[in-house]
Every structure is written in C-alpha cells, then in structure tokens.
Amino acid sequence: EVLRESGIEVRIVDPKRVRSFAQSAGRLAKNDAIDAEMIAWFAEIFSEAPGQTHDAAHEKLLALAKARISLVDLKARLQSQNEHAAPRLVQKARERLLKNLVCEIAKLEAAISAQIKATPHLAERAEIIESVPGLAETTSANLVAGMPELGQVSDEIAVALIGAAPYDDDSGNRRGERHIKGGRRWVRNALYMACVGAATLNNPVLKAHYGRLIANGKKPKVAIIACMRKLIVILNTMVARRQKWDPSRYALNSASA
Incomplete structure (x- = not known):
C-alpha cells in the first residue's frame, strides 16, 4: 500500500518462484540482503509481467473468503474427530465448538454476501458466475x-x-x-x-x-x-x-x- 501510494508499480508473484530463481543461480544461502538482491534480479529478468492494480474492496472480500474457508476446514476436522470414541466431556466441548463455528461461518457468509452486493464490479461478476447451472452463491x-x-x-x-x-x-x-x-x-x-x-x-x-x-x-x-x-x-x-x-x-x- 505504501509503494502504491508513492506511485510505484507493484507486482505480486509466487514467492516460491523467486526462491527457486535464487537456487537456480546457486544462491543457497538466505538472508535479507540476499533476498533483496534476488528479488531485484528476478524483477529485472521477468520485467514483462503486468503490475496489479489495488482494489481495496476485493482485498477485503479475499480476506473474508479465506477466513471462511479456514473455519470450514476446522469444522470438518472437529466433525471427523467426533466420529471416534471420546469421553463425554470431550464430546460436549467439541459440540460447543462446532455450534460456535457454525454461527461464525454464517456471520462470515453474510459479510461476504454484503461485500459483494455493495461493490458493483464484484456484484456483476457474481451474477455472471451464478447464472451457470450448478454454481451457487458460495462457489x-x-x-x-x-x-x-x-x-x-x-x-x-x-x-x-x-x-x-x-x-x-x-x-x-x-x-x-x-x-x-x-x-x-x-x-x-x-x-x-x-x-x-x-x-x-x-x-x-x-x-x-x-x-x-x-x-x-x-x-x-x-x-x-x-x-x-x-x-x-x-x-x-x-x-x-x-x-x-x-x-x-x-x-x-x-x-x-
């Protein structure tokens, strides 16, 4: 955000690409100075890649969507643990956590829906995607x-x-x-x-x-x-x-x- 506010073009790339680039150049050591040198060299070599424009509404949506996914994954893990025998106290604790997770996931889904509806270009994309048979609001x-x-x-x-x-x-x-x-x-x-x-x-x-x-x-x-x-x-x-x-x-x- 600081770079963009200063008028400097920003390109976001997969960090594994930069690390693999450094290793292919024989730079096996890793510290801040080496990282900075490799990042600069990588940017020079692959200078044709376009920069990404800043979209605050999309970044907020992305954070909400990833948070929901993490809670859904946690819910699935707890549900799988409940399939195995455990003391009643443990089962009750898991049930309470699952109940809270369902509530929090619902809140995030409501926030995601509201964020999309409040942002015209996101709402238009969602409407196009949801017109495909088989793709609902969550997808x-x-x-x-x-x-x-x-x-x-x-x-x-x-x-x-x-x-x-x-x-x-x-x-x-x-x-x-x-x-x-x-x-x-x-x-x-x-x-x-x-x-x-x-x-x-x-x-x-x-x-x-x-x-x-x-x-x-x-x-x-x-x-x-x-x-x-x-x-x-x-x-x-x-x-x-x-x-x-x-x-x-x-x-x-x-x-x-």
Whole structure:
C-alpha cells in the first residue's frame, strides 16, 4: 500500500518462484540482503509481467473468503474427530465448538454476501458466475475472491491459476503421465465439489462432457478435473464478454471438446 501510494508499480508473484530463481543461480544461502538482491534480479529478468492494480474492496472480500474457508476446514476436522470414541466431556466441548463455528461461518457468509452486493464490479461478476447451472452463491463468492483475473487473461493462464492445467512429463520417446500442479489450491478445492455436482447432475453441458470422457475410459476424478478446466474456460469467456450463461452457445462448443 505504501509503494502504491508513492506511485510505484507493484507486482505480486509466487514467492516460491523467486526462491527457486535464487537456487537456480546457486544462491543457497538466505538472508535479507540476499533476498533483496534476488528479488531485484528476478524483477529485472521477468520485467514483462503486468503490475496489479489495488482494489481495496476485493482485498477485503479475499480476506473474508479465506477466513471462511479456514473455519470450514476446522469444522470438518472437529466433525471427523467426533466420529471416534471420546469421553463425554470431550464430546460436549467439541459440540460447543462446532455450534460456535457454525454461527461464525454464517456471520462470515453474510459479510461476504454484503461485500459483494455493495461493490458493483464484484456484484456483476457474481451474477455472471451464478447464472451457470450448478454454481451457487458460495462457489461464486470463492471465484470472485480467488480469481480476480477471470476475463482479463488467456484461457491457458486462467486454467493454470486455478491449478487445473495438466503439465507434460516427456523425455525423448518417453511420454509420462500428465499431472496438474501449482495454482491456487484453496480456490480449486472450493470449486471441486461444485464441479462434481455440475458435471454429474446440474449442468447439461458439463454433464455431456463428463459422460463422453467416462465413455472414453477416463477415470472419474480425471474427468472431473477436465470438466473444471472446461468450466474455467467458459467462465473466463463469459466474464470477458460480460455475458450470462447461454446454454446454446456452450452446448455447441462442447460438441467439439
């Protein structure tokens, strides 16, 4: 914020990239001076990357969404612990915590909804995303918070950012298996179950795509990730065009996918 207020362009990058860059240059030691040198060198080498504009409303939404995710994860862990035998006192303590967590999660969800509705450009994105069959308010909020680049980058970058891009592992005549890696795991995890429902129940376009993949011998989880990839490409196009879901348009596209 200080840099931006001073008129200095800011670029936010994955810190693992900078650290890997330093290691590839043989700089195995790490201290503040070395870090500063490596960051400056990294910025010079990869100077074509665009800077990110400051969006206070989005940053607040992102903080709320991540806080909700952390409480939901904590709730899931407590619920799994309750499946095992424990003294009554422990069970009661967990039940009280779970009750409080449900209340706090509801408060965060209300705050997330209010933040989106109070911010026109976020509300427009949410409305576009929620027009897709199978994507409800919670999934929409996670995508609005976690994928602000939707509609502003190429389909390949959008898929990579969410961590659904399959990467090659070939050498000579060897063709290795493709695996997804990297990306924003929390966004991918938040989208996964919604995509399962959309691909198997709620969305005719994704359902047809999923059925074809299964018929061609793809494993269910592989097919779901492929459907997630297709969904992100569709959403990237919809947000870029500021258009809501048009089943005829994407049904035609899915025929050649």
